[in-house]
Structures are given as C-alpha cells and as structure tokens.
Amino acid sequence: MFRQRFSGLALIRRGLTGHRDWQPHWRKAAPLASYDAVIVGGGGHGLGAAYYLAREHGLTRVAVVEKGWIGGGNTGRNTTIIRSNYLFPQSAALYDHAVKMWGELSQVLNYNVMFSPRGVMMLAHTVHDVQVFKRHVHANRCAGVDNEWLEPEQAKAFCPPLNIGSDIRYPVLGAALQRRGGTARHDAVAWGYARAADALGVDIIENCEVTGIRRDSAGAVEALETSRGLIRTRKVGVSAAGNTSVVMAMAGVRLPLESYPLQALVSEPVKPVFPCVVMSNTIHAYISQSDKGELVIGAGTDAYTSYTQRGALHVNTHTLDAICELFPDFRRLRMLRNWGGIVDVTPDRSPIIAKTPVPGLYVNCGWGTGGFKATPGSAHLFAWTIARDEPHPINAPFNIERFRDGHLIDEAAAAAVAH
Amino acid sequence: MLLIPCPHCGPRPELEFSYGGEAHIARPRQPAELDDAAWANFLYTRRNTKGAHAERWRHARGCGRFFNVLRDTTSDKILTSYPVGAPRPDPRAADSAAPESAR
Ligand SMILES: Cc1cc2nc3c(=O)[nH]c(=O)nc-3n(C[C@H](O)[C@H](O)[C@H](O)COP(=O)(O)OP(=O)(O)OC[C@H]3O[C@@H](n4cnc5c(N)ncnc54)[C@H](O)[C@@H]3O)c2cc1C
Ligand SMILES: [Zn+2]
Numbered sequence: 001m002f003r004q005r006f007s008g009l010a011l012i013r014r015g016l017t018g019h020r021d022w023q024p025h026w027r028k029a030a031p032l033a034s035y036d037a038v039i040v041g042g043g044g045h046g047l048g049a050a051y052y053l054a055r056e057h058g059l060t061r062v063a064v065v066e067k068g069w070i071g072g073g074n075t076g077r078n079t080t081i082i083r084s085n086y087l088f089p090q091s092a093a094l095y096d097h098a099v100k101m102w103g104e105l106s107q108v109l110n111y112n113v114m115f116s117p118r119g120v121m122m123l124a125h126t127v128h129d130v131q132v133f134k135r136h137v138h139a140n141r142c143a144g145v146d147n148e149w150l151e152p153e154q155a156k157a158f159c160p161p162l163n164i165g166s167d168i169r170y171p172v173l174g175a176a177l178q179r180r181g182g183t184a185r186h187d188a189v190a191w192g193y194a195r196a197a198d199a200l201g202v203d204i205i206e207n208c209e210v211t212g213i214r215r216d217s218a219g220a221v222e223a224l225e226t227s228r229g230l231i232r233t234r235k236v237g238v239s240a241a242g243n244t245s246v247v248m249a250m251a252g253v254r255l256p257l258e259s260y261p262l263q264a265l266v267s268e269p270v271k272p273v274f275p276c277v278v279m280s281n282t283i284h285a286y287i288s289q290s291d292k293g294e295l296v297i298g299a300g301t302d303a304y305t306s307y308t309q310r311g312a313l314h315v316n317t318h319t320l321d322a323i324c325e326l327f328p329d330f331r332r333l334r335m336l337r338n339w340g341g342i343v344d345v346t347p348d349r350s351p352i353i354a355k356t357p358v359p360g361l362y363v364n365c366g367w368g369t370g371g372f373k374a375t376p377g378s379a380h381l382f383a384w385t386i387a388r389d390e391p392h393p394i395n396a397p398f399n400i401e402r403f404r405d406g407h408l409i410d411e412a413a414a415a416a417v418a419h
Numbered sequence: 420m421l422l423i424p425c426p427h428c429g430p431r432p433e434l435e436f437s438y439g440g441e442a443h444i445a446r447p448r449q450p451a452e453l454d455d456a457a458w459a460n461f462l463y464t465r466r467n468t469k470g471a472h473a474e475r476w477r478h479a480r481g482c483g484r485f486f487n488v489l490r491d492t493t494s495d496k497i498l499t500s501y502p503v504g505a506p507r508p509d510p511r512a513a514d515s516a517a518p519e520s521a522r
Contacts (some may be wrong), residue, residue, distance in 0.1 A: 243469070245465075245466075245467035245469075246467075246469050254464050254465075254466070255464065255467075256459075256463035256464050256465065257465065257467055258440075258465050258467050259467055259492075303433070303437070303438040304421075304438045304474065304490070305467060305468075305472065305474070305492055306492045306495055307469050307492050307493050308492070308493065308494065308495050312420045312421070312433065313420065314420050314433075314434065347462070347463045403459045403462075403463045404455045404456050404458075404459040405455065406455075
C-alpha cells in the first residue's frame with residue numbers, strides 16, 4: 001500500500017500547510033544478500049517489470065538494480081511518442097497491448113503519468129510513402145487498431161501549423177493518423193512504477209552497477225556481481241537498453257544487437273501552438289509540444305555504433321531543416337537543450353522479450369528508437385515471462401530464435417526507415 | 420562529426436563516408452555447409468563492443484574505397500585506420516590510453 005495516496009484533496013490539504021509533509025516516493029534500498037528475482041536496469045521497462053512481478057505474480061522479494069539513477073537512461077531521454085499502428089499483426093498486438101494499458105496507468109499507479117492521446121500523425125512525402133501508409137491503414141484495421149488516411153487539407157485541419165504547400169522540397173502528400181496515439185510524461189512513468197513497486201516491497205537500488213553474472217555447474221544463473229556486492233538470485237531479467245550487449249556478454253550470451261546514439265532537442269517554451277504529434281520518417285522529424293511549452297523534437301540516429309550518449313550536430317541540423325520547412329512559423333524559435341541516448345537496435349527493428357539459452361536469465365531489449373510507447377505492455381509481458389519461465393502469447397513471437405528460424409518481424413522493411 | 424583518417428586520402432569529415440558496420444566478419448567459404456544457427460550468427464550476431472571497435476568505413480564521396488577503423492565507442496575517439504585485409508591492430512599499440520576491448 002502507498003504510505004501517501006495522491007489526490008486532489010491531498011494536494012489542497014498540503015497546499016494549505018506549505019507542502020511540508022510530502023514523503024519520498026520510494027525507499028533508498030540497500031541490496032539484500034538474496035532475492036527471488038532481480039531486474040537489471042531501472043528504466044521504465046525494468047521498474048514496470050518489477051511492479052508486475054510483485055502485483056500479478058506474487059513475487060515480493062524482488063530488486064531492481066540501476067547503475068545510475070532510475071529513469072536516467074532512454075526513459076528520461078526520449079520524445080515520448082506513443083502509437084501502435086505497426087504493420088505486422090504480431091507488432092500491432094504487442095504495441096496495442098501497451099496503448100490499452102496507457103489509458104489506465106495513472107489510476108492504476110496512483111501517479112499522474114500525463115498520458116495525452118492527442119493523436120499521432122505520420123506524414124507521407126513520396127508516392128512510396130502514400131502506398132506504404134495506406135497499406136498500414138488497411139493492415140491495422142484488420143488487426144483492430146485505429147489508423148486513418150488523411151488528405152493534405154485534412155492533415156492541415158488537424159495540425160494548423162503544418163505547411164502543405166507544393167513548393168517545398170518534400171511536399172506533404174497525405175498522412176496516416178492514429179487518434180489514440182499521443183504522449184506521456186517520461187519521468188513520471190519511471191517514478192510512478194518505482195513508487196508503486198516499492199509500495200509492494202520491491203527494493204529499488206540505485207548506483208548499483210552489475211559487473212558480472214555467476215552461473216552454477218549446470219549453467220544456470222546463481223548470482224549477480226555488482227558494485228555494491230554480491231546478490232544471490234535464480235532469476236535475472238536484463239532490461240538494460242543500449243547496454244544490453246555488455247550485460248548479456250557477462251553470461252556468455254551474444255545477441256543480434258547494435259547500439260547507436262539517438263538525439264532529441266527542445267526549444268524555448270512558448271504558448272500552446274501545437275495540438276498533436278507529427279512524425280515524418282522520410283525526412284527525419286518528430287515533433288510535439290510539452291505541457292511546459294517546449295517543442296520536443298526528435299532527430300535521427302548517428303551512422304555508427306557508440307556508447308557515448310551524445311551524437312553529432314549535423315544530425316540535429318538535418319532534422320531542424322525539415323522542421324523549418326514543414327512548420328515555417330518555428331524558424332525563429334531558439335533551441336534550449338539537446339542530448340543523446342543509446343538505443344539497442346535489432347536487424348528487423350522489432351524487440352526481443354524472451355528466455356535465453358541460460359536457465360534463469362531473461363532479456364527485454366532491442367526496442368531501439370521506439371520502446372517508450374511499449375513500456376507498460378512490455379513490462380507486463382516481461383514479468384509474465386520471468387515468473388512463469390515461458391512467454392505470454394503476445395511476446396512469444398519476439399524470441400531470439402526468430403533470427404535463426406527466419407521468422408523475422410520485419411518492421412524495418414515495412415517502414416523502410418527508422419520508426 | 421568525426422574526422423576520419425582515410426588511409427588513401429588523409430583526414431576528411433564524416434559526411435564524406437558511409438559506415439559499413441563491424442569489420443573482420445568473413446563470408447563463409449562453403450555457405451551450403453552452414454547450419455541455420457551458423458548462418459544467423461554470420462548475418463545478425465554482432466559484438467557491439469563497448470571499447471575499441473574494429474569497423475568498416477567507405478570513403479563514398481572521396482576515393483570510394485573501403486578501409487577499417489579502430490574506434491573507442493566509449494569516447495568516439497578514432498585510434499587508427501588500416502587497409503582492408505590487414506589484421507586488426509592491438510588497441511594498446513594503437514593508443515596506449517585506449518581501454519581494453521570489451522569482447
Ligand atoms: C532521443 C530518443 C528519443 C526517443 N523517442 C522515442 C519516442 O518518441 N517514442 C518511443 O516509443 N520511444 C522513443 N525512444 C526509445 C525509448 O526511449 C526506449 O526504447 C525506452 O525508453 C527504453 O526503456 P528501457 O527501460 O528499456 O531503457 P532505459 O530507460 O535506457 O533503462 C535501462 C537502464 O539500464 C541501466 N543499466 C545499463 N547497464 C547496467 C548495468 N550493468 N547495471 C545496472 N544498470 C544498468 C541504465 O543505466 C538504464 O537506466 C527514444 C529514445 C531516445 C534516446
Ligand atoms: Zn579516401
């Protein structure tokens with residue numbers, strides 16, 4: 001149970017007494033000698049998995065170990081676009097599982113994650129885009145996922161700042177709109193899951209880097225070596241995003257992953273000017289407006305693998321070129337901050353949520369440039385997989401063996417660009 | 420932006436190059452003899468090294484040639500570049516300050 005429940009009444013009551021008696025949202029736990037399960041990585045996916053292990057599977061001796069601070073990885077660095085209009089039925093089922101959970105997440109966690117289904121509009125700039133997007137619209141309708149085609153005038157009506165003139169380098173030829181898509185507050189997702197997991201007895205252990213994975217004579221996981229000592233456990237769930245290859249190598253497991261820098265930037269805050277989310281995969285621009293007023297802009301990945309959490313300036317410049325062309329009103333806005341995260345990319349651009357060849361070792365990775373949207377669903381399915389030692393039907397196709405068996409879920413080819 | 424030393428043309432800005440991924444992955448000589456796991460390994464499994472990473476670059480908007488680079492992926496510092504076919508240099512010899520390759 002939460003020590004303090006958040007509500008409008010609680011806010012008013014504490015407002016009248018100077019906001020003095022708010023409590024920390026989670027305990028600062030030190031590692032115990034052993035746990036029933038340990039999650040490596042305190043991003044949204046890892047914290048969420050610990051929460052569902054405790055809430056849905058009755059495992060309460062659970063820890064999340066995070067080498068830095070929770071939410072300091074890609075969870076706190078992303079542009080928070082949420083949608084589920086992916087091409088293949090396996091993907092639509094996976095991402096829509098999450099979109100359905102987003103709608104209730106604030107109530108479930110008693111924490112305002114500020115989910116805002118304001119609509120995500122993806123722009124088509126070429127004949128190829130138009131054909132691909134219409135194919136997506138039809139495939140999504142067959143899969144029960146909303147997605148609709150808009151002509152340029154309809155796109156402009158939905159997003160008035162959009163330039164639909166024919167005199168620009170990549171004119172807008174139409175758009176695919178998912179009305180149930182939108183954004184959420186990234187930090188609140190990490191904090192909300194941490195608080196809710198902590199309330200169920202989960203230890204959230206920050207500044208604790210995993211440096212080794214010990215296995216017994218049968219090869220099964222028996223302990224984690226960490227910067228804060230040895231932690232014994234028979235179940236380890238790795239949810240380490242860009243560092244997954246490094247952690248899995250500690251158990252001798254190699255994966256089809258490469259880590260790339262991905263960047264984002266925000267403008268100075270302005271009054272509400274932008275009603276929805278607009279994405280252009282073809283010319284690499286992703287934009288929405290935060291409740292603080294900043295325009296939140298996503299750029300592309302760098303060409304090469306890296307762990308530096310920064311990227312090259314020309315990548316951002318390229319994105320701003322596209323933004324200025326599509327939204328001429330923003331040309332004179334100043335950019336306040338830019339940063340990078342390290343995203344783990346699979347060859348088919350679909351994630352892996354699966355058992356591994358090592359007994360007791362599970363992995364949730366490969367979310368690449370687009371895993372924030374999946375956070376609640378992925379966490380829920382990963383917890384299921386860890387607790388039952390078998391995948392849920394929704395994540396069963398997202399195994400490691402698909403690369404050997406040729407059952408790729410090739411959203412990379414479907415989108416023909418990063419997504 | 421990286422300043423990449425092409426062994427044939429000298430240092431040039433990254434925009435002149437295209438990236439070719441992990442180096443020293445030899446195409447199997449007898450593809451028909453490989454089982455599915457070995458094929459998947461050749462096609463998809465990567466070291467994704469955190470540390471000194473041997474990688475291919477092509478001077479696409481210059482001399483057009485492929486070559487290899489040893490780069491520290493924790494700092495993006497380029498340790499050395501060398502022609503295709505040459506063995507992977509020892510990162511410590513290339514730069515004594517470079518960290519050990521994380522295999
Ligand atoms: C700039 C940018 C924009 C993005 N935009 C979007 C978007 O609009 N929509 C979308 O859906 N997705 C987006 N993404 C992708 C999204 O951010 C990620 O897929 C998602 O947040 C991954 O969550 P996670 O919890 O798996 O990873 P993370 O939040 O990165 O958590 C992993 C954690 O593991 C920890 N860790 C690593 N190694 C160790 C170790 N050895 N020991 C202990 N802890 C360790 C890390 O410190 C980190 O905190 C974007 C990403 C970036 C970088
Ligand atoms: Zn050259």
